[in-house]
Amino acid sequence: xxxxxxxxxxxxxTTAFGRLLRDGALRDALxxxxxxxxxxxxxxxxxxxxxxxxxxADLEYQAEILLRKRLGTVREFIPETLRRLAGEAxxxxxxxxRRHWPEAPHSGPRDAHVFAGYLRKTQPASVCDREWNRxxxxxxxxxxxxxxxxxxxxxxxxxxxxxxxxxVRTGRQAGRWAEWFWHFQL
Amino acid sequence: MMxxxxxxxxxxxxIAAQPRGVxxxxxxxxxxxxxxxxxxxxxxxxxxxxxxxxxxxxxSLGTPGPLDGHQLDQFARVVQAAxxxxxxxxxxxxxxxxxxxxxxxxxPPTREMLQIVADHAREVAERCGKPILLENITxxxxxxxxxxxxxxxxxxCARADCGLLLDVTNLFINSRNHGFDPLAWVWExxxxxxxxxxxxxxxRAGHRYTDGHAEPIQEELIELARAIASRAxxxxxxxxxxxxxxxxxxxxxxxxxxxxxxxxx
Numbered sequence: 001x002x003x004x005x006x007x008x009x010x011x012x013x014t015t016a017f018g019r020l021l022r023d024g025a026l027r028d029a030l031x032x033x034x035x036x037x038x039x040x041x042x043x044x045x046x047x048x049x050x051x052x053x054x055x056x057a058d059l060e061y062q063a064e065i066l067l068r069k070r071l072g073t074v075r076e077f078i079p080e081t082l083r084r085l086a087g088e089a090x091x092x093x094x095x096x097x098r099r100h101w102p103e104a105p106h107s108g109p110r111d112a113h114v115f116a117g118y119l120r121k122t123q124p125a126s127v128c129d130r131e132w133n134r135x136x137x138x139x140x141x142x143x144x145x146x147x148x149x150x151x152x153x154x155x156x157x158x159x160x161x162x163x164x165x166x167x168v169r170t171g172r173q174a175g176r177w178a179e180w181f182w183h184f185q186l
Numbered sequence: 187m188m189x190x191x192x193x194x195x196x197x198x199x200x201i202a203a204q205p206r207g208v209x210x211x212x213x214x215x216x217x218x219x220x221x222x223x224x225x226x227x228x229x230x231x232x233x234x235x236x237x238x239x240x241x242x243x244x245x246s247l248g249t250p251g252p253l254d255g256h257q258l259d260q261f262a263r264v265v266q267a268a269x270x271x272x273x274x275x276x277x278x279x280x281x282x283x284x285x286x287x288x289x290x291x292x293x294p295p296t297r298e299m300l301q302i303v304a305d306h307a308r309e310v311a312e313r314c315g316k317p318i319l320l321e322n323i324t325x326x327x328x329x330x331x332x333x334x335x336x337x338x339x340x341x342x343c344a345r346a347d348c349g350l351l352l353d354v355t356n357l358f359i360n361s362r363n364h365g366f367d368p369l370a371w372v373w374e375x376x377x378x379x380x381x382x383x384x385x386x387x388x389x390r391a392g393h394r395y396t397d398g399h400a401e402p403i404q405e406e407l408i409e410l411a412r413a414i415a416s417r418a419x420x421x422x423x424x425x426x427x428x429x430x431x432x433x434x435x436x437x438x439x440x441x442x443x444x445x446x447x448x449x450x451x
Binding site: 062 | 248249250279281282283284285286287288289291293294325326327328329330331394396
């Protein structure tokens with residue numbers, strides 16, 4: 001069974017449907033053996049028929065709508081990384097997001113942080129260091145961070161641009177921070 | 187019938203110029219919550235220029251149990267600042283007891299769910315001191331229940347003493363994806379409940395119709411909306427564009443299409 005253990009108390013349709021929408025492995029299991037999954041989820045007797053009647057392809061598409069919304073939110077935090085991935089952005093995110101669901105609070109930056117971490121392992125060249133540093137700073141609730149970022153310059157081969165990235169928290173709330181860059185031509 | 191559009195940050199400059207044909211605005215409550223980035227005083231400025239309606243995305247009326255008190259407080263504060271003619275939310279759930287799903291999902295048309303959504307809708311209306319409209323959503327799954335979807339909506343409006351915000355595009359998309367006649371569906375509703383319409387062009391992905399909110403309004407949607415408006419006391423129609431915002435000239439063309447909905451040939 002995927003991410004959810006059998007429930008101690010019976011769960012209602014909404015809770016079960018929500019679990020299915022969040023968990024790709026659970027959807028796969030439901031498509032393969034619906035009776036077993038509904039039994040293991042511990043769904044209330046009166047809600048079982050509705051779950052057993054779900055069409056797997058339709059359920060998957062409904063879940064995909066939620067994943068595309070998530071990708072839209074993640075894009076706000078790692079636009080350059082997704083630009084580098086180009087046509088691979090959706091397949092990569094889909095592969096990651098079917099297996100991971102971000103928890104609140106800050107589910108948007110948390111999702112972007114975990115996805116960028118996943119990309120650092122699978123497609124390291126795609127991850128923008130600036131964006132990764134920013135997410136690390138925010139999610140680890142640092143007060144101050146200084147990074148040396150090397151970026152390949154445009155134009156002549158072999159040229160690099162270096163920049164110093166300074167991140168400073170400016171208030172007690174998680175969203176209050178400032179960022180500066182100093183650029184160097186190498 | 188008033189014509190207008192959903193207020194979006196990307197359209198702020200165009201809207202501030204009070205373009206022809208835009209008589210009302212629908213603001214999304216969540217865009218004006220603390221930390222969402224709306225400039226201070228913006229709601230008051232908009233309220234000074236236009237009729238406003240406040241639309242919610244995240245109250246999750248279909249979640250069993252109590253409403254999220256923090257969300258409801260924030261929603262009520264936006265309503266107080268905007269002083270809209272009415273407020274609206276979806277017949278949907280966006281969270282469960284175990285977490286947030288980030289988007290609208292369908293509720294089963296059962297008598298138990300009827301009571302949950304009706305109670306929540308009444309609570310929101312009472313908390314805000316404004317009439318509430320409930321909106322139909324798109325769904326790629328069809329959930330079985332004790333009631334037909336239209337009976338569910340009629341009974342819901344009666345129990346919650348509310349109106350319907352009929353999303354013409356969502357209805358059209360569902361009718362195509364699930365194979366039913368959208369007009370026959372509408373005629374099963376009580377016409378007097380249909381107070382507002384939403385409309386925007388649909389998108390297509392393979393054989394599926396989707397609500398990307400990024401396309402110009404197609405002619406068949408205008409015809410469907412006109413048929414609805416000919417039998418229901420619709421007071422406002424809102425263009426609900428969220429993506430790929432066109433140039434002002436194209437927006438004006440879209441707004442002009444809305445005026446055709448209430449005008450007989």
